[in-house]
Amino acid sequence: MTMQAMIDEWYPVGLISQLDAGGRRTALMGEPILVASDIDGKAKVTGGNGRILPVRLRYGHVWSSLGDPKNELFPIPEADQPGRRFVDVGVVRVRCSPLRAVENFLDIAHFPFVHTDILGAEPHTEVQNYKVEIREDVDEVWATQVKFYQPQAAKSASGGITTEYMYRVPAPTCSVLYKTCPPRPSEWDVITLFVQPLAEDICDVWPWMALFDDETSLTDLIHFQQTIFLQDRSILENQIPRLLPLDPGMEIPTRADLTSIAYRRWLKRHNYTYGAQLVAQ
Amino acid sequence: MKLYDYILSPSGYKVRLMAALIGVKLELRPVDFHPGLEHRSPELLSLNPAGSIPILEDGDLILTESSAILVYLAAKAAPKWLAGEKPEEAARVQQWLSFSGRLTASLGAARLHEMLLRPGDIAALQAQGMAALRELEAGLVEQRLRGMRFLAADRPTVADIACFPYVALAPDGGVLLDAYPTIRLWSRALRSLDGFIEMPGIHRLHELKPEPQIEPGEA
Amino acid sequence: MLADTTGSWTPVALSADLPAGTVNPARIATESIALWRSDSGRVAASADRCPHRGMRLSHGFVRGEAISCIYHGWSYAQAGNCLRIPAHPGLVPPETIRVVTHAVEEADGVIWVAFGTPASIPPKLDGFVPLRSLTILAMTAQIEAAAGAVANSEGLIESGTIRLLLSTQHEGETLVHVLVKDDADVATRITASRTAENLRRTAEDLQGKGSVQ
Structure with missing residues (x-):
């Protein structure tokens, strides 16, 4: 187990809206932590030996770290854009590597088989070429010009459309998805996957959204995203091995998997291997 | 008929599945069970003091407990069930x-x-x-x-x-x-029954449809 | 029988539990396999893992003479070679993409799988037919004690009116196929099924980790 490189990262550990004095007992990378509000109502995260951990409140969530973060929590400019609705989807626990959860989020080829008649449907299974890069200036993985035919792309979509996506990986266990916004074609809907690594092979997943949608009820928006993620969960809990294999040979990617290939390469380059399996192990 | 429902609730799904199999239309009223705990809100508790869902409203009738709701739907629309x-x-x-x-x-x-x-x-x-x-x-x-x-x-x-x-x-x-x-x-x-619907966690039986013949570039 | 499974047959499932066009999870020695029957009725056994992203193939689906992974729909022939990658409809999958497959025999209503190439054929059931399979959380020794009989070299236990065909799954877990005389009537078969349940309770009590009731 190598925690070094990932220990200094920020991770989601709870919803701001659910902070209370009693606190949420949870874990971060194997260490028991308590996420609570103190006497002044401020968020406080306490590590296993009583030490006070750093805290940030952003994007609906409480963020913390076991180490000493060198960088500020990554920016999501859309989180400050007027007119968007911000949706806390709530936690879902999954018995898989936090890295597998992110990789699945970056994948579109599974839509027709796992999110049938919502995000994809046979015979529209082809993945067109798209662009992937590691943006050195911000040190993030980006996939752009990702297009896929979707029967019901969003709660606000009324029929099948070809949806365009952009994916960003700004932190080893977080991804931000930009997606065609049916009611406002000039903007992108933002859907994120924030993953809290409880241990190398189990995680709490906190999806969050920043959408332009004045029509759909908040509950419907939450349920749409929960539906999608719970369809993924039964896949994630049945991948072998549970850890993400970082060395080639164990799994076979194709052109459709360019985002996943770049993600794995970026993880390896930074030694982000908590939740990964290496041949050397 | 109005069903107070949660998309991830297997008990809510029982009612939706029964209705789909026998062709009964339901008006769905989604309940924010998670993370909102809406099933314990005053509005929902006034319908069902037990704080559970699903709840079925049909005119003046309010039914709780999914087995009772299944029996009601079947008795009304498909007694052979x-x-x-x-x-x-x-x-x-x-x-x-x-x-x-x-x-x-x-x-x-x-x-x-x-x-x-x-x-x-x-x-x-x-x-x-x-x-x-x-x-x-x-x-x-x-x-x-x-x-x-x-x-x-x-x-x-x-x-x-x-x-x-x-x-x-x-x-x-x-x-x-x-x-x-x-x-x-x-x-x-x-x-495999006609009219069967899924819920998250129960995937489609893709084999019930023949393999589509696809050409590259057609998608 | 079960110490060395290389080159010997393991009874993994009953024919009646694997209809045409379906896939089931099964085990041989310590390995998970995907056991599937094509639409035309041919049984195949492969490693329970799609080489693309590691998804268990036993969660997949069978169309025609191929099995497909539920994750991305990659499909494989009985011989294990990849036939189709739906994300790339124009691509002929290279020969290098394949799942490991195992030898399968189907006889007297039982499906047998082997690693390697066994020299022998699976044992005959001699006038007995399969009734049902059940998993017992106990080892062979406890099942033998519960049955009051010892397994022969083919893993078969004779216990009163029923026969038990054993297949060790993991440590402490045994798959048991219950056999009855081929002329047994419905009432006798129901009794045999209940007898097997009783035997499971006894064996698991002996094992010291029976199910909670």
């Missing part, structure tokens, strides 16, 4: 409707614990869930030996719909279904 005149068939429907409550208390609670972090003694819940699955498997084996594919008869009844969701979703709570071949056949028979 109820027990026939044979005493043993009627008794078997009742037996498995009662049994379905134990699936909720064991497999359902294990699922809520493992997935949505609700409290519970997970080892005990999983063990109780496994014991219930063994009973169901044994019951289905005996029905199969009698030449019947479903729990109470050779046709599906409300009893099958009451038991199916928590069984099919057992793996969500860490209880594997690998050891129950007859449950697997029964589950498949239900999933």
